[in-house]
Amino acid sequence: MRVPGSGAHTVSDGGRDDEECSGGRHALSALLHEVALGDLSAFESLYRELSGAVFGVARRVLVDTAQAEEVCQEVFLEVWRTSARHDPSLGSVGAWVLTIAHRRAVDRVRSEQAASDRLTAVGRLEPPATPHDTVPEQVEHRLEREKVRRCLRKLTEPQREAVRLTYYTGYTQRQVADLLRVPLTTVKGRLRDGLIKLRDCLGVTV
Amino acid sequence: MRRRGEHGLTAGYAVDALEPAEVRAAERHLAECEDCRRDLAEFRETAVRLARAETVQPREEVWESILAEARVTRQKPPTRSRPAERTLRSRSVGRWLPWGLAASLALFSMVLAGTLASVSERLAEQEARTSEVETLLAAADTNMVAASLGEARATVFASYDRDAAVLVVEGLSAAPEGMAYRMWWVDGDGVRPAGVMESSGEGRYAGVAGDMGFPDQLWISLEPEGDMAEPSGEELSIDL
Numbered sequence: 001m002r003v004p005g006s007g008a009h010t011v012s013d014g015g016r017d018d019e020e021c022s023g024g025r026h027a028l029s030a031l032l033h034e035v036a037l038g039d040l041s042a043f044e045s046l047y048r049e050l051s052g053a054v055f056g057v058a059r060r061v062l063v064d065t066a067q068a069e070e071v072c073q074e075v076f077l078e079v080w081r082t083s084a085r086h087d088p089s090l091g092s093v094g095a096w097v098l099t100i101a102h103r104r105a106v107d108r109v110r111s112e113q114a115a116s117d118r119l120t121a122v123g124r125l126e127p128p129a130t131p132h133d134t135v136p137e138q139v140e141h142r143l144e145r146e147k148v149r150r151c152l153r154k155l156t157e158p159q160r161e162a163v164r165l166t167y168y169t170g171y172t173q174r175q176v177a178d179l180l181r182v183p184l185t186t187v188k189g190r191l192r193d194g195l196i197k198l199r200d201c202l203g204v205t206v
Numbered sequence: 207m208r209r210r211g212e213h214g215l216t217a218g219y220a221v222d223a224l225e226p227a228e229v230r231a232a233e234r235h236l237a238e239c240e241d242c243r244r245d246l247a248e249f250r251e252t253a254v255r256l257a258r259a260e261t262v263q264p265r266e267e268v269w270e271s272i273l274a275e276a277r278v279t280r281q282k283p284p285t286r287s288r289p290a291e292r293t294l295r296s297r298s299v300g301r302w303l304p305w306g307l308a309a310s311l312a313l314f315s316m317v318l319a320g321t322l323a324s325v326s327e328r329l330a331e332q333e334a335r336t337s338e339v340e341t342l343l344a345a346a347d348t349n350m351v352a353a354s355l356g357e358a359r360a361t362v363f364a365s366y367d368r369d370a371a372v373l374v375v376e377g378l379s380a381a382p383e384g385m386a387y388r389m390w391w392v393d394g395d396g397v398r399p400a401g402v403m404e405s406s407g408e409g410r411y412a413g414v415a416g417d418m419g420f421p422d423q424l425w426i427s428l429e430p431e432g433d434m435a436e437p438s439g440e441e442l443s444i445d446l
Contacts, residue, residue, distance in 0.1 A: 038281060040273065047269055055268070056260030069268050073275070080276045084284040095250040098257045106222045141261040148259035166223035167256060173218045174225055184395075185214070192217035199252040206247040 028093040036084040047076055050094065052141070054101040061105035061170045071108065075101045091206075102167070109170035151201035159194030162187055215394055216242045220249030224394075227422040231394040234420070338414050342368050355426070355442040358409075362424060362444060370416045373424060373444075377409050381428060389415045390425040390437055397436055400424065421446055 028049060034042035054075050059068035079097055086096055152160055165176045173191060177184040198204075215232035218224045224232055236242050342348060348365040358377035365371070373389060381387055389400035403413035403426070415424065424444045427437040 036281065036284070040276065043276060044269070044273070047272065051269070052261035052263050053254070053257040055264040056262040057257035059262060060260045069264055072264050072268050073272050076272045077275055077279060080272075081279060081282050083281065085282060091247050091250055092254070094254045095247070098254050099250055102253065102257065103222050141258070144255070144261070145259040148256060163221075166218070167221040167253065171223065172225050172228075173223045176223075188214040188218060191221070191223065192214065195217050195220065195249050195252055198256070199248050202252060202255045204248055204251045204255065206244065206251055 029088060032079075032083050032086055032093045035080065036086075043076075043080060046079070046093075046097075050097050051076070053094075053098060057098065057101055058105040060168055061102065062108060067108060068105070071101065071104050074104055106170040147202065148198075151198050154201055155194050155197055156190075159190045159197065162190035163194045163198070166191055216245045217249055220246050221253060227392050228394040230422045231420065338370075339372050342370055342372055342414070351444065351446055353444045355444070358442070360426070360442075360444050362446065364418065364446065366418070366420070369418050370414060371418055371424070372412065372414050373403065373426075374410065374412045375403070375426065378411050378426075380409070381405070381411075384431055385428055386431050387411050387413075387426055388429045388434065388437070389413050390427065390441070391415065391418060391421040392423040392425055392443070393419055393421045397425065399434065399436075 031042050031046045035046055055068055055072045058071040062068050078100055165171045173187045174184055177187045215228055219232040342365050348363055351362045353360045358375050360375045363372045387403040390397050391400045400415035401413050403411040406412050425441040427441040
């Protein structure tokens with residue numbers, strides 16, 4: 001079911017690789033403005049633009065497809081409700097939406113974890129295996145995926161581990177420190193250095 | 207007197223890897239650190255790229271249910287002003303001095319009651335405490351936080367300048383023989399001892415807690431007497 005007239009809002013559909021952070025940003029922010037005015041077709045365009053990343057990151061963190069779908073719904077409904085309140089000075093629309101998505105996914109992991117911790121003393125200590133995509137990799141995202149992989153490879157193993165266990169698995173720095181039996185400050189340093197390297201390698205600018 | 211470690215929270219904040227108490231410390235710090243806000247924005251854009259690389263299209267039914275829900279969901283109007291920063295500093299005693307006077311009178315009567323209740327050998331100790339309390343209340347940035355802890359009511363007078371706080375709790379059940387109420391600071395670095403509370407009247411306990419830093423919470427717990435590195439059981443917590 002497409003919203004009638006939704007074809008009108010096409011945003012940088014092809015080659016979303018590098019202009020993501022330049023042209024795409026303005027387009028998304030224009031879309032969000034229309035969403036805030038109650039425009040459902042702009043909302044659909046925004047959804048088409050970001051739902052893959054929202055669902056993808058939620059699935060990566062939660063491992064569970066059904067839960068990732070729920071998170072995806074929650075995220076976009078929050079975006080719909082609060083679109084008028086987005087503060088552009090705090091970051092791009094993409095960063096806003098994906099921050100909501102990651103936080104919701106992580107919150108679910110943690111409440112699930114808290115529940116299972118009550119059942120077993122061990123809880124969810126081992127990070128879950130990364131879900132291997134059964135869905136065929138989409139060509140349009142292969143470049144971005146490759147680039148991120150290449151940049152992740154440039155991190156030291158401890159930095160990569162810190163990024164993996166926090167961003168992709170949803171652990172807190174403290175949990176990572178406990179898991180690896182290293183001081184909290186060490187984990188903080190690894191995560192920070194890892195993110196800085198990724199930022200520079202991916203050419204992120206604000 | 208800035209504590210280390212707050213800058214180190216930005217990366218963790220950007221990827222949602224902080225404990226709840228750390229989140230509050232990070233948000234307070236971000237509000238006053240422009241460089242950290244820039245770092246945060248960059249880390250978040252970096253995370254966007256990580257998320258983009260995970261792109262998998264959800265089933266079309268997901269959009270259909272979002273659309274159906276959106277059609278019946280009211281959008282929130284824009285907010286004109288951002289929510290006020292929830293910092294201790296925003297409620298300075300200086301701005302409402304009469305209240306400060308009332309509070310110090312209340313504290314003095316509390317301390318005096320304690321002096322009378324205990325015997326005179328503790329007088330010197332009490333005087334030292336009184337002067338500590340006076341100094342703290344006189345500090346320009348002292349402010350008050352009140353909280354209810356079940357049956358008990360807690361009031362914290364805190365000064366960043368003095369790096370200390372006075373905690374008064376009314377309505378605590380009496381500490382059993384050999385046990386004492388201890389205070390604990392909780393911040394981004396964890397939990398650390400903040401001293402022992404003393405009884406100074408009926409169901410009233412008070413304590414002066416130094417080495418405050420920029421805490422997120424003050425905890426109270428009933429512990430066996432003697433030095434302890436961390437609380438052993440149930441704590442009452444006061445959000446600062």
